[in-house]
Amino acid sequence: MRAPFAAALIFLFGFTLITAPSPTADLIKPPSRSEKPAAGEKKLPWLAFDAAAEQAKRENKHMIVDVYTTWCGWCKVMDRQTYGNAQVANYLTQNFVLAKINGESSAEIHWKGKVMTERAFARSVGVTGFPTTYFLKPDADIIGGAPGFIPPDNFIIYAKYVSTRWYEKGSPQEYLKATGQDTPQQQ
Numbered sequence: 001m002r003a004p005f006a007a008a009l010i011f012l013f014g015f016t017l018i019t020a021p022s023p024t025a026d027l028i029k030p031p032s033r034s035e036k037p038a039a040g041e042k043k044l045p046w047l048a049f050d051a052a053a054e055q056a057k058r059e060n061k062h063m064i065v066d067v068y069t070t071w072c073g074w075c076k077v078m079d080r081q082t083y084g085n086a087q088v089a090n091y092l093t094q095n096f097v098l099a100k101i102n103g104e105s106s107a108e109i110h111w112k113g114k115v116m117t118e119r120a121f122a123r124s125v126g127v128t129g130f131p132t133t134y135f136l137k138p139d140a141d142i143i144g145g146a147p148g149f150i151p152p153d154n155f156i157i158y159a160k161y162v163s164t165r166w167y168e169k170g171s172p173q174e175y176l177k178a179t180g181q182d183t184p185q186q187q
Contacts, residue, residue, distance in 0.1 A: 002017075044089055044098055046100045047097065047098060047099050048099065049099045049101055049109040050107075050110050052065075052099035053110075053111070055097045056097040056140065057138055061096065062095070062096050062137060062162050063097050063136040063137075063138070063140065064092065064096050064097075064102055064133060064134070065100075066101070066131060067100075068101070068103065068131050069130045070104075074130065074131060075130050077149055078133075081151070082155050084147070085152035086106040088152045088155055088156055091156060091160075092159060093161040095159065096163065100102070101121055101122060103122035103132075104119055105118040106118070109121055112140065123141060125147045126145075127147075128147065133146050135158070143162060143167050144167070146158065
């Protein structure tokens with residue numbers, strides 16, 4: 001039980017190191033309050049957690065769980081700039097099952113044989129801020145996660161790291177080195 005938890009923490013820590021805020025963070029566009037879709041913005045097929053977990057298991061696909069709140073400005077930025085990015089949206093649609101969890105909701109979900117609220121799920125997996133993105137195996141075991149806004153270019157790297165099952169071989173940094181990619185841009 002401790003080994004998977006430790007692996008998830010290492011994965012989370014690796015994401016945090018790669019996506020740590022830098023002085024260029026002020027270059028990211030502020031949250032848009034417009035309800036109009038941005039040019040080229042794609043809409044993703046987000047599901048409730050239980051439906052996503054069932055589909056992921058049935059289709060043997062990994063899951064991405066976006067833990068958000070309704071008041072979170074950076075959650076809206078992530079929706080528009082990362083999940084709305086055509087390249088990211090196309091890759092996720094083909095390779096993942098997507099779920100959203102409201103980190104403050106009392107709606108019930110089923111996870112690992114337990115019934116809990118979305119809020120309790122967020123607490124149990126260690127969410128300390130919003131947005132937080134988790135990558136799960138097809139059986140809903142957590143691989144790892146990353147807190148905060150993740151720019152599209154970095155997100156696609158993480159998605160490929162998970163969907164290709166590289167996490168079974170090595171760290172995100174080893175994946176970057178093995179695939180000849182640069183370290184993700186810090187935002």
